Amino acid sequence: MSDKKQLILAIETSCDETAAAVIKNGTDIVSNVVASQIESHKRFGGVVPEIASRHHVEQITIVVEEALKQASITFEDIAAVAVTEGPGLVGALLIGVNAAKALAFAHSKPVVGVHHIAGHIYANRLVTEMKFPLLSLVVSGGHTELVYMPEHGVFKVIGETRDDAAGEAYDKVARTLNLPYPGGPHIDRLAHEGSPSYNLPRAWLEEGSYDFSFSGLKSAVINTIHNAKQKGEEINANDMAASFQQSVIEVLVTKTVRAAREYDVKQVLLAGGVAANKGLRAELEEAFSSLEGVRLVIPPLSLCTDNAAMIGAAGSILFEKGKLSTMALNANPGLDLEC
């Protein structure tokens, strides 16, 4: 890099976290501020888009100022403003995109639109140098994908969910077990107290497919719980959580290992909110410990769930490649990762 240091101000507002961060040279976190709205959405059992937008409006200026303050810099020190352009909730994305454009315009800085999933993958760049070709298992509330990357900024989705995302299935199953939103961490906790004694399906799909499907598994859990209720039988929530978790993890790990072998990758990067899952982390570590030539990278918990540091890491690559956005940048809830 020609510059001695390149500072990117990054903004993320695609769902229920208002976040801003300052990233140095695409790899170092200088500041990383996240204002979570989870408490406001909890009583509704999920994210309410209108409430999310209102919180983002209230928080965005505070969070950006805090990120700059913690980094001990001003707007003049930054090279560009990176922002999540999509996918996500349109009303939530709009707040971040407009804040980024206003700041960039006011301070004559370029703005860079970033794909949210690219951000999740690039959280790993804050952990270690990315080595290509690589494979990323992206497991979040809205996405479950196996993404092949031959080089920086190039994404090929080799498998994806045909119905529910892994996180979505976790949240729905948690709801059925009367656990609070977001349910993933609660199921994870219960699973470690129980044993996988319920017989639940695994959706392998057609031979060779890297796609996923979790709605059948989710329905099987819900049906088992309802049937037990009707018969007046008790469900062991710990055992159900353990059974559900085992089914999800078995499919995720098996397909990831198979794809890593077939594509002969140097690294496998775990990404997305479900990457915080202790069971998944442990099973992947176990599976990849015996696979030679492939290094498994797992981000710390704080970089798995939504944050702006990851958007800065991904945005820095676009900035370096000269892939800048214009002031016509708009929120794009259906943004494609591959283009």
Ligand code: KG4
């Ligand atoms: O990536 P993320 O913060 O937001 C999206 O982009 O969707 O992911 C949120 C999802 C939620 O579904 C949440 O339940 C799940 O990640 N999650 C977990 C765990 N921690 C968060 N799922 C399973 N186990 C966990 N420990």
Ligand code: ZN
């Ligand atoms: Zn996310």
